[in-house]
Amino acid sequence: MTTAAHRPATLEDVARVAGVSRSTASRVIAGTGFASPTARELVTAAVDQLGYVPNPAARALVRGGGVRLVVAVLGTSAAVLDDPYVHQVVGSAARVCTPAGVGVALHWLPFGDPRSLDQLDGDRSVCGVILVNTTEELLEAVPRSLRGRVVSIGVGSATVPSFDVDNAAGSEAVLRHLYASGRRRIAMVTGPRWLPCAQRPVQTYRRLMAEAGLPERILPGDFRAPRGRTAAGEALRRWPDIDAIYAISDDTALGVIAGLRDAGARVPGDVAVAGFDDIPLAGMTAPALTTASHPVGRIAVAAATALLDGRPAAPVTLFPSALVARASA
Numbered sequence: 001m002t003t004a005a006h007r008p009a010t011l012e013d014v015a016r017v018a019g020v021s022r023s024t025a026s027r028v029i030a031g032t033g034f035a036s037p038t039a040r041e042l043v044t045a046a047v048d049q050l051g052y053v054p055n056p057a058a059r060a061l062v063r064g065g066g067v068r069l070v071v072a073v074l075g076t077s078a079a080v081l082d083d084p085y086v087h088q089v090v091g092s093a094a095r096v097c098t099p100a101g102v103g104v105a106l107h108w109l110p111f112g113d114p115r116s117l118d119q120l121d122g123d124r125s126v127c128g129v130i131l132v133n134t135t136e137e138l139l140e141a142v143p144r145s146l147r148g149r150v151v152s153i154g155v156g157s158a159t160v161p162s163f164d165v166d167n168a169a170g171s172e173a174v175l176r177h178l179y180a181s182g183r184r185r186i187a188m189v190t191g192p193r194w195l196p197c198a199q200r201p202v203q204t205y206r207r208l209m210a211e212a213g214l215p216e217r218i219l220p221g222d223f224r225a226p227r228g229r230t231a232a233g234e235a236l237r238r239w240p241d242i243d244a245i246y247a248i249s250d251d252t253a254l255g256v257i258a259g260l261r262d263a264g265a266r267v268p269g270d271v272a273v274a275g276f277d278d279i280p281l282a283g284m285t286a287p288a289l290t291t292a293s294h295p296v297g298r299i300a301v302a303a304a305t306a307l308l309d310g311r312p313a314a315p316v317t318l319f320p321s322a323l324v325a326r327a328s329a
Contacts, residue, residue, distance in 0.1 A: 009050035018046040023309070068125050069097050069307060072107040072117065074133040081108055083223075084279070085296060089132055089153065092300035100308055102127060111194070114141040121145055128307030130300070131160070133195055151303045151313065155196040161313035163303045164197060167248070167276065170292035170321025171201035174246055174274045175208050177290070177323055183244035183272055187217035189231045189256060191248050198223075201248045201276070217242065221252050228255025229262070236263050243271055244329065250275035250282050250291055257285070257328065272329035276321075287327035295319050 015025040020039050028035045028043040029052075035043070046052070071090050073080050080086065086106070094104045109116040114137060120126055121143035129146060131138065134154035142150055147159045156162025178186055188205045191198030202218065209216050217239055219231045228247055232255070235242050245260075247253040253275025257267050265271050267287060274290040275282065282289040299319050306313040 009052040011052075013050055014043060014046045014052050017049060018042040067101070068103045068105050068127065069093060069304060070105045070107050070120060070126055070129045072109050072120070072129050072131055074109045074111055074116075074131070074135065074138055076111045078108045080133070081106055085277075086132060088296040089130065089300040092297040093130060093304040096301055096304040096308065102308065109138065114138075117141055117143060117146065128304075130303050130307070134160075134162075135194065135196060149307065151306055153299055153303055156316060158315070161306060162316045163299050163306075163313075164316075164318060165294050165296075165299060165321050166318040167197065167292075167294075167321060168200040168204045170276060170294070170323075171204045171246070171248065172208065173321070173323040174276065174290070174292050174329075175205060177325060178244045178246065178272060178274060178329055179208075179212065181272065181329065183329075184212075184214060185217070185239065185242050186214065186244040186246060187219060187235045187239060187242055189219045189221040189228060189245065189247040189252050191221055191223050193220065198248065205246070221247060221249070223249040223252055225251045225255030225258070228252035229259035230255075232256045232259025232265075233263060236260070236265065244273070245271060246274045248276045250277040250279045250289060253289055253291070253328075254281070254285060257287075257289075268328055274329045278324050282324070283326065285328075290326045290329035291324050292321045293324055294321060 011025055012022060015022045018025060020042060024035055024039050025043050028040050071093060073086050090104055090106055097104050120129060122145060127149065129150045131150060131152040134152040136155065139157040139160055142160060150160050152160050152162045154162065154164055190202050206216060219234055221227050221231060232245065235245060245256050247256050253273055257273050260267055260271055267273050276292045277294040278291045282291050302317060
């Protein structure tokens with residue numbers, strides 16, 4: 001049975017007949033998320049009554065709405081696609097998209113190429129794009145035809161909703177923890193200077209150091225362990241009295257620990273070390289790494305869900321970050 005002779009039943013039809021919201025009907029049909037037993041019975045009955053077949057991929061082809069969600073990552077080289085953070089985004093998006101019959105593709109956007117999104121423009125197989133490592137320049141270059149089908153993990157704009165971690169609050173929690181433990185000569189290893197979201201922790205660091213009357217000790221970073229290892233040696237040479245280093249990624253922080261050990265410094269005896277992200281390895285190192293949480297999976301799920309639902313999202317959705325105190329600080 002169909003709702004009319006000319007078209008098959010839709011998810012909206014199922015929700016209307018069942019007397020539930022579209023999102024509830026979607027959860028029941030996909031078998032994900034919470035729904036009451038009553039709602040499940042109503043939705044199941046409506047599916048049977050309407051003869052609903054959850055095949056959004058086929059329907060998307062007919063509508064020209066696309067059957068691929070693209071995770072487009074800005075980076076200075078294609079090596080950015082190997083980043084475990086990017087893998088988490090793709091995997092989490094796939095968990096949302098697979099039940100809907102939508103595939104997930106990974107795409108590199110070369111840094112400095114404002115037209116790098118153009119090849120996605122007009123591609124009818126693309127139902128939406130999640131931008132990662134977003135800059136203001138990239139947002140300005142989003143083709144008009146893609147607007148409404150793009151969300152950002154990072155900085156957003158009036159036309160591109162943003163989903164991100166509150167890394168300013170997370171960084172503040174880590175820095176206050178270091179201060180409370182008696183550390184007063186605290187250095188920071190940053191992220192890439194071209195990445196806007198990486199600047200929020202730097203601003204937080206500078207504010208807290210000024211409030212406490214402590215000197216700023218900032219070293220450039222790139223989220224990678226090798227740079228952290230090098231930065232540790234630089235910090236010891238420039239500031240021999242240093243007693244803590246905060247790196248705004250766990251990979252960098254693990255590199256910092258390796259660099260301190262290279263120099264014969266004890267962690268945390270001589271220098272405390274903290275990171276950001278709470279990657280799985282952080283709790284298994286020796287010493288275990290003090291860090292702040294980064295719910296990458298939840299962020300990616302929210303971004304992908306917003307695209308598949310096709311409904312306007314809030315301009316900015318920030319996910320909380322909390323201190324995870326361990327032995328390194």
